[in-house]
Amino acid sequence: MTKDWWRGSVTYQVYPRSFQDSNGDGIGDLNGITQRIGHIASLGVDAVWLSPVFTSPMADMGYDVSDYTDIDPLFGDLKDFDRLVAKAHEHGLKVIIDQVLSHSSDQHPFFVESRKGRDNDKSDWYVWADAQPDGSPPNNWASVFGGSAWEWDGHRKQYYLHNFLTSQPDFNFHNKEVQDWLLGTMRFWLERGVDGFRLDTVNFYFHDAKLRKNPARKGEPQVNPYEMQLHKFSKTRPENLDFLARMRKLTDEYSASMVGEVGDSTRAVEIMGEYTSGEDRLHQAYSFEMLGPQFSPKHFRTTVERFFRKAPDGWPCWAFSNHDVIRHLTRWEEHGPDQDSLAKLCAAMLLSFPGSVCIYQGEELGQTETELEFDELTDPPGIRFWPDYKGRDGCRTPMVWDGNGNTSGGFSEAKPWLPVKAPQLARNVAVQEADQDSVLHFYRKMLAFRAEREDLHGRGIANFIKRPDPVLMFQRGGLICLFNLGPDPVETNLPQADSYELVGPSQAATLRKRKVTLGPNGFGFIQV
Structure with a gap:
């Protein structure tokens, strides 16, 4: 490999x-x-x-x-x-x-052990924190799935952190x-x-x-x-x-x-x-x-x-x-x-x-x-x-x-x-x-096509060529990639080059010298 x-x-x-x-x-x-x-x-x-x-x-x-x-x-x-x-x-x-x-499931054996108390082998494997004096959560952190990211555990008398569901307690990576x-x-x-x-x-x-x-x-x-x-x-x-x-x-x-x-x-x-x-x-x-x-x-x-x-x-x-x-x-x-x-x-x-x-x-x-x-x-x-x-x-x-x-x-x-x-x-x-x-x-x-073209799957970055919307155009190596992101036909000019050839898969693309016509959602790849 x-x-x-x-x-x-x-x-x-x-x-x-x-x-x-x-x-x-x-x-x-x-x-x-x-x-x-x-x-x-x-x-x-x-x-x-x-x-x-x-x-x-x-x-x-x-x-x-x-x-x-x-x-x-x-x-x-x-x-x-x-x-x-x-x-x-x-x-x-x-x-x-x-x-x-x-995070793990709250049914993971380590969390089951952790919530039993503050002095066992897994007590610090999850994120636990005391309530504020009024009983509210330790801070304002929110859960991705809605509500507070803190859930009260009545046995440990502490909150535990869950960035997602209450049944998905977060591991304590500081341990x-x-x-x-x-x-x-x-x-x-x-x-x-x-x-x-x-x-x-x-x-x-x-x-x-x-x-x-x-x-x-x-x-x-x-x-x-x-x-x-x-x-x-x-x-x-x-x-x-x-x-x-x-x-x-x-x-x-x-x-x-x-x-x-x-x-x-x-x-x-x-x-x-x-x-x-x-x-x-x-x-x-x-x-x-x-x-x-x-x-x-x-x-x-x-x-x-x-x-x-x-x-x-x-x-x-x-x-x-x-x-x-x-x-x-x-x-x-x-x-x-x-x-x-x-x-x-x-x-x-x-x-x-x-x-x-x-x-x-x-x-x-x-x-x-x-x-x-x-x-x-x-x-x-x-x-x-x-x-x-x-x-x-x-x-x-x-x-x-x-x-x-x-x-x-x-x-x-x-x-x-x-x-x-x-x-x-x-x-x-x-x-x-x-x-x-x-x-x-x-x-x-x-x-x-991607697999056979080093300029598409290799290390080279994309050099973007600005064109009016809805055209997206960029060059990777010797290949110009252009796409019509709209439902109506468009025409656009290619940058100056010695030669132009339409290669690879295309859709509703016509090349005439430096001018490309792209139909609705048309695209093409131009070898220069």
């Missing part, structure tokens, strides 16, 4: 509950992923990322871990996991697993024993053959030891009051960098890679840069900057430029969709004449950005968000903030393999844990395999 295999890599994210059910219980599992690994490999990606499969009470769908070195029976067992890793490696795919280190133990759990999986980790909420590990109050964030009231604070003291603390160095040292022993999720709504790109600068931090990082509603040349240009200004030697990982946000074709539907054209434009653009890329299951089908009723929800924040925020279930509905009258689309022989509805059922793998002009086949073509 080459040390830097992760640079320029493309990772395919699998949401295990929703990929393939192999045992007829309506929930996806490891053997189902193994069964479908050929589909993933056929795309031409480099790695597969598995969202959490560890033992968990599933209060937050596996992001509340109760055993860090075992597989939840819903998904199978360790032997099933080993078979999946072996099969992925046979297909040339690296395996990246989701590591939820910032070195905690750090050592968590690194040990990572080594367990590295020894088992995994090739890297996706690190959940990587900037949440450390908290301010003085428990100082977060300042207010200027602006209007929000659906979730979490966004009304600047989280200066509850996360992204300077001590994080020392722990990242320890993680980097461990993963480099195995030529493994780490990609960290940076959660911050004000300066995520800058944190991404800080966390990937040099050789002793994360290998790559991603944020939600491209996972929101913004869809304009300025937004994409400034996001990429901000990252490389902060970290010229850093490495980003860009994504348009994942298991936490509305699927991008639904977020951005107003910018395209039709789903397929917009899907192909987005794929071409994402796979041209400097850095690495992550694509989310179903994205290669042009899949859209599922509209769910309240009584179909399972996601805690969606249930809490309905209907102003409908939660994350709409992007987590099952993968659709065929449309042969099966209401699960080939996902399961039983009723799926989330419903498969008609708009999603129509965009299935089987029907797109049979159509050479489908979104699925375009993804394969675009991934192959």
